[in-house]
Amino acid sequence: MTTASVTGIFSERxxxxxxLGSGLVIFxxxxxxxxxxxxxxxxxxxxDKARHLFLALWRNPVGTVLFYGSVLxxxxxxxxxxxxxxxxxxPKGEAxxxxxxxxxxxxxxxxxxxxRIAHELYGYIDNYETIVSMLWLRTPATGVRQALGLIAVWIHGCIGIHYWLRYxxxxxxxxPLLLALAILVPVxxxxxxxxxxxxxADPAYQLTSIEPYATTVNSHYVSDPAIRSHIxxxxxxxxxxxxASLIIVVAAxxxxxxxxRLDQVAVHYPGGEVIRVPRGFTVLEASRLGGLPHYSVCGGKGQCSTCRVQILGDYQKLPPPDKLEQTTLKRINAGPDVRLACQLRPDADVAVAPLLVPAVEAALPANSQETSPGREREIVVLFVDIRHFTTLTETRLPxxxxxxxxxxxxxxxxxxEQAGGRLDKFIGDGAMALFGLNAAPEEACRQALDAAAAIVVGIEKLAAELAEELTLPLRIAIGIHTGPAVVGTMGYGRVRxxxxxxxxxxxxxxxxxxAKEFDAAIVFSEPVARLAAADLAGIESREISVRGRALPLKVYVVPREKAAEPLEGKA
Incomplete structure (x- = not known):
């Protein structure tokens, strides 16, 4: 793919x-x-009644230009x-x-x-009786070919829709519903x-139902040598x-x-692999040609950073990133020696190290595996943990x-789950939950606060039930924050x-x-409070330092006595 600007009529975007738009019209x-x-x-x-509605939609000047223009x-x-x-x-799907x-x-x-062409040129009446008679009775081989064409165009379109919507x-x-529809429609x-x-094919139907006028017009169309020669x-x-178009593309x-072949560059990888590719190839294309697994969630369009590589050497001699690559690298705060493999077209030998290295399953060829490390999304994360868990359990039986x-x-x-979130994992005596996988950020923040209040209520009941058996009161600490995170399927083998x-x-x-340090039940960040429009009356706010952040983060500290109260906004 040639380097192009992000904006403009003829930009890659x-x-x-x-x-995509033309494909959707055809679909x-x-x-x-x-x-x-x-x-x-x-x-x-x-x-036939539905056919008249279909023709009214597509066999008018606007519909004709829209459809055939989209095809072209x-x-x-x-x-x-x-x-x-x-x-x-x-990957196999793209192929x-x-x-x-x-x-x-x-x-x-x-x-x-x-x-359409025979109808426009010669008035051919292409109703269902005519077309089905031709494909079913007179030329069944053509009917089989049309059925295969139907299946081909439908599968092609469904794959395109899947790639468009999958993230x-x-x-x-x-x-699951879309898959069922994708199967049912062609069937x-x-x-x-x-x-x-x-x-x-029923003789009784042929004797009573075939339209004489259509039969006469179409018979003339089929038998006239001049018409057949023109068609x-x-x-x-x-x-x-x-x-000719296809041959021109192949020839070019x-x-x-x-x-x-006379002008190649070498791409060196950390494992000692050296792949020589023509000048103008991207590093991602070099990886694929050499059979090396290389993440590229967006398909090499520069819209994600999963293919990024670190330049091992003088990165300043490489062609500078275009606007699209600059935008993506800026979002992830990449260093000057980090580039997108799908956009970097080295004009001289270069050494690179992929920063996200996929583990390829032994049973799958490297070039056929579609690695799927995830997608960046705006979510809400909730962590909960039992305070003084070791002390609580050191004298108890396993x-x-x-x-x-x-x-x-x-x-x-x-x-x-009742709040609308997803329990992600248990970590010892702690747990992590995600909100916003199927909801807007505002709703996800409210769900997380509701879940936190429900957890506090449930733990208080459990603490009261087990009060005589525990050496210390049962207390928890909850932290909630919202922002971008990479959400995807991760793991190894069957443990994913x-x-x-x-x-x-x-x-x-x-x-x-x-929350543990403040002896509080819940601590949530200011972005969560703002998106949820939380009722903050009587809630203390503080600014804390978070490792890896230059500026302090404003948080709200909810004491145990107020933690069971709902915090959702009044709006």
Whole structure:
């Protein structure tokens, strides 16, 4: 991908948006078209009534320009993406999407010619009786090809939608429903086509239902040699244009590759690997060509920092980062020797060290594994811990300690889940919970404060129940903070779970320790109070120093006697 500015009509960001927008228009067209086919399960009449609505939407000047313009833009940008992509080594999902995208024109050009083009040029009546009769009775092989084209275009579109939405906070919850729809739509469409074909094959239906006018017009269209010759020329032109475009792209790539073989640079890695690539390749493309695993959550678009590398040597001699790379590096406060591998195109030999090194599973080829370290999100983190736990349990039997911890963990888990959060992990006698995975930051802050109050109430009841058995009163300390953190699935082998890491998590842990120092039940940061619009009447505020932060952090300290009271805002 060539370096481009972040803004402007022809910037990479604008081009990606144009490709996404055109793809969405085509996807909506296909979704409505397949849904129309599915009504064939009801009857021909139902499918034809829906067809009139479909044609009213798309066979007007605006709909025509929108759809066919989107097709032209999308195909052009896909061919451009194939050309500028330095390496065709990619994850299986991307490869499948690309191959299907190239097959779609070859599978569907005849269908477009036999419907829209024939209708516009010669008045061909392309209703369901005509098309199903052609594909089911007269040329079933063409019908099979159209069915394959239907499946190809649908899978291609669904993969694109998945890549577009996969890092949205709400996508995980809706993914099962979307998967069910992705399966049902083409299945019902094919079943509708089959049902219409079986109905049309019934001699009784043919004798009573085929429209005489449509039959006469279409028979003239099929039998007229001049019309057939013209249609053949149109077909040759469309197939030739697409084939020529593809050949030009392949030829341009081949020419560029032959030229670049004479001008290569070497990328050195910490493990001793040396990968030689043509000048103009990115470091990420070098890693992929060499079969080295390299994180790139955003797919090499410069929108995340997971592919970042440290330059081992004189980094000042490298090409300076463009605006897109500068923006991303600034967000993570990267040092001057840190660059994004997907954007850095060294013009001389360079030594790099990836800063996020994935552990590749032995059973998976390096280039086929889609590493998924997570995505930065705005969340709320809650830490809770039992005070003086060692003293409380040093004279108790191990099974008694297990009983106490299970009661304690049950209180925390119930409070967190009822408030709308997710229990992340238990750490000894402490626990960590996350809020905001499926909620806005404001709502997440209120949920965390509600959960903290519920935990305090539950612990007080447990303390009263076990008062005679414990040497010290049962007390807890809770810390709550909000901010950006990387949320993703982490672990090894089968021991994997979703968790969060980052400065926000560290600060929340520090606030839990501060609660112990202040002999308080809850300490939450000023950002949490502000987003939750918390009622702070009678709540003491302080400023504390947090390791790793230059400025002190304002926090609110909730004493035990007020901790069970709700803190949500009055607005």
């Amino acid at each position: 604008s081009i990606r948006r144009a490709r 909506v067209f296909v979704l409505l078209h397949l849904s129309n086919h599915a009504l064939g399960l009801v009857s021909f009449a139902a499918a 833009v999308h195909v052009t940008l896909v061919l451009r993406a194939i050309y500028i992509r330095r390496s065709l080594v990619m 499948t999407q690309m191959v299907l995208g190239l097959l779609i024109p070859l599978l569907l050009i005849d269908h477009v010619i036999g419907t 949205r906070p709400w996508y995980g919850g809706f993914a 019902l469409s094919l079943l509708g086509f089959v049902e219409m074909g079986r109905t049309l 053949a020329m149109v077909r040759a032109g469309l197939y030739g244009a697409f084939s 790539r081949t020419r560029r590759r032959l030229k670049e 099974f008694d300690v297990v009983f106490l911890l299970n009661r304690y963990f049950a209180i925390i888990g119930k409070a967190v 779970s979703m968790t969060a890491i980052g400065d926000t998590v560290n600060v929340a842990s520090r606030l839990e320790s501060a």
